[in-house]
Amino acid sequence: MTNEELHERMIETFKKHELALVNFNIYLNIDHIEYYMRYHIGDYQFCFDYLLKNRSLLKLKHTPKNLKKDARKTLEQVRAMNIK
Helix, strand or coil: CCHHHHHHHHHHHCCHHHHHHHHHHHHCCHHHHHHHHHHHHCCHHHHHHHHHHCHHHCCHHHCCHHHHHHHHHHHHHHHHHCCC
């Protein structure tokens, strides 16, 4: 799977608020370092499967405290722009 295919599948699979939280809750979260490392080596199938497996973490309540303010702003922007 290519990076572009990963992003296309993510858009098809996840809700807009879930997509808005991927960076905060998974990519930038030290608890999910394996996702970060695999993303950077191009193992995009692993990344997609990881997101599916951990979909329940794509909620604001699972956002690390140091990122919560920015995550809220991002969610507000997504809602304001009515992105589908």
